Amino acid sequence: MNEEPQNWELVYTADQEYKIVIITDLLAEAEIVSHFINKKDHYYNFGNIELYVRPDDVLKAKLIIEKAKL
Numbered sequence: 001m002n003e004e005p006q007n008w009e010l011v012y013t014a015d016q017e018y019k020i021v022i023i024t025d026l027l028a029e030a031e032i033v034s035h036f037i038n039k040k041d042h043y044y045n046f047g048n049i050e051l052y053v054r055p056d057d058v059l060k061a062k063l064i065i066e067k068a069k070l
Contacts, residue, residue: 008052032057
């Protein structure tokens with residue numbers, strides 16, 4: 001990704017990586033670019049992974065995520 005996600009908005013968090021992968025794929029199918037930040041401590045298995053999208057894509061992304069029911 002060439003663009004820094006500094007002004008992007010958080011749309012989803014999960015503690016399991018497979019959920020982020022599924023949501024990222026669903027968003028990509030809808031032509032929504034997403035970026036995740038893994039804030040999970042792998043040693044203690046604690047924390048979350050955060051998924052961000054551009055501000056213009058927030059509503060569409062949230063609808064897709066809601067339909068996925070993860």
